[in-house]
Amino acid sequence: MSQDATLDRLANATLLVPFPGTEAPRWLLDGLAEGFAGVCLFHNNIASPEQVSSLVSHLNRAAEAPIVSLDEEGGDVTRIGHLQGSAYPGNAALGVVDDLELTRRVHHALATELADLGVTLDLAPSVDVNVAEDNPVIGTRSFGSDTDLVARHAAAAVSGLQSAGVAACAKHFPGHGATHQDSHEVLPVVDAAPDLLHSRELQPFRTAIDAGVASILTAHIQLPSLGLTGPATLSRAVVTDLLRKQLGFTGVVISDALEMRGVSADIGVPEAAVRALESGCDLLCLGRYIYDTDIATVREAITTAVRSGRLPGERLEEAASRVATLRSPTPTVTPPTHERASGLDGARRALTVEGDLPDLNHPEGPVVVELDVPPMAAVGEVPWGLGPWFPETRRLRPEHTTVDEVRAAVGDRPLVLVVRDAHRHEDTRNLVTEVCQAYPDTVVVDMGVPVWRPQCRAYIRTYGAARVNAQGAAEVLRTRVAAPVH
CATH class of the missing domain: 3.20.20.300 (Glycoside hydrolase, family 3, N-terminal domain)
Structure with a gap:
């Protein structure tokens, strides 16, 4: 050579x-x-x-x-x-x-x-x-x-x-x-x-x-x-x-x-x-x-x-x-185990609920509104939120949404707001504040770093937006509605 x-x-x-x-x-x-x-x-x-x-x-x-x-x-x-x-x-x-x-x-x-x-x-x-x-x-x-x-x-x-x-x-x-x-x-x-x-x-x-x-x-x-x-x-x-x-x-x-x-x-x-x-x-x-x-x-x-x-x-x-x-194989110290269940177990254990969860029963179910934020560069476009468990979930951009638009979507149904890193996004905080004033029984699910706590009926922290974090939150919410978790 x-x-x-x-x-x-x-x-x-x-x-x-x-x-x-x-x-x-x-x-x-x-x-x-x-x-x-x-x-x-x-x-x-x-x-x-x-x-x-x-x-x-x-x-x-x-x-x-x-x-x-x-x-x-x-x-x-x-x-x-x-x-x-x-x-x-x-x-x-x-x-x-x-x-x-x-x-x-x-x-x-x-x-x-x-x-x-x-x-x-x-x-x-x-x-x-x-x-x-x-x-x-x-x-x-x-x-x-x-x-x-x-x-x-x-x-x-x-x-x-x-x-x-x-x-x-x-x-x-x-x-x-x-x-x-x-x-x-x-x-x-x-x-x-x-x-x-x-x-x-x-x-x-x-x-x-x-x-x-x-x-x-x-x-x-x-x-x-x-x-x-x-x-x-x-x-x-x-x-x-x-x-x-x-x-x-x-x-x-x-x-x-x-x-x-x-x-x-x-x-x-x-x-x-x-x-x-x-x-x-x-x-x-x-x-x-x-x-x-x-x-x-x-x-x-x-x-x-x-x-x-x-x-x-x-x-x-x-x-x-x-x-x-x-490039040399890393020694396997303990037998590899497919313990995917440990992921959901960890997400469930991390989840916290502050306040009193209201009754979310309604013939049409609760309205779930997710307030979108731009993804971090390291994260990229990865699905997040409660959509898999609440199929009628709406995804809105807070900078383009008014409280009247949320009110029109909610009507008389229970409301769940889903946010992510709201402490870094003023538009999100402003909209959540207005919505919670209009609907005091609102449940807020925070799937980011829970630095900012809105004044709402119940506040759920998941400490992340992985699918298992969302499932843990969905399970908690479903305890207040008639339909089972899928």
Whole structure:
């Protein structure tokens, strides 16, 4: 093999690539044969379990043990459940229950499903301490705002995933929970003193490392208290000095998606890739829409940096060597178990009802109105709400809806309002306030982070919008109507 071919192969070994559609394109299969580390699956790659299994078999014929990864957190961020919502509650619900064995069981069951599909790396769990109530990108993806609680459940989640033979990935290092902006769009700032960062943000990563987490994913955030003027992903002080040397992590460091504006808006993806490798990242998650010729451009930027002496060849070899460990099977510690029931059990246990549920009986049933909000970039278009259990559910945009329109829809029937992260959406809060004044017996179901509590007859918190969270709420509501739950 020529020197150029060897260098190209080393660069390929650091690339975790996306692709369009439900079948592997020719360029992807060729790239895997030429050393791509593996693939990252998104909604557009997943149609059914049978299709995914067939796809993975095709990938495995192109190369020996490529990494097959996805962002499967359960809860709101789901890939395998994107058609109808996840069968597992997210971290917020698990944090509310605060049962470490439940968290371990849920993640073990989830990993069992992933392993059956051929997935080898789950880019989860999120171990961010969500201390910013208006955080637009973490929210219900976090176990909570208490550092010790998040740290305990971080270790339990890692243990559950890896015990079923799927490599886990703690994210978003060094902590995305104190941000007020979304790194998909801008470069957020975490304005916390170094001592606070160590005692709050870093503690869950320490417990994840102690639990043997196979990989850690970086955050595109700015940390002025550490002297950073750019993203943590591109900082050697964060990735090498802090994560490697101070915290002692020896596994694989994965960059968050390099197409995110928080890291590449000003410099482009190829330059971000080189800088991420310079900082100490081993595996580069490119994102969702970096295909074929774009990937070739990234590879060329890496090899050019090595040839010019800017990026030491030893650094590239080190990264490729570490990534190779993720291509080796993760040992199955305990027998894989298909415990989907643990997901619904967790959702039911997390659910809380505040106030007095009114009688919802009516010949035509209650009116269920869901107030829609734009999905987070990390979540995408995933179904949510009570529609499967209340077929006449109406979905309205609060900024385009008046209380008179709601009144016309309700008439004399009982009303259930469903909201999601109302604390971040003024239009939603205003409409809910007016509706609850007009209908004092209104039941509000909150399927996001329940920061804002409206003045209503009864308030139901689900701590997430997964399908099982919705089912738990539907079961409670159905206790006040004649029809059984389906």
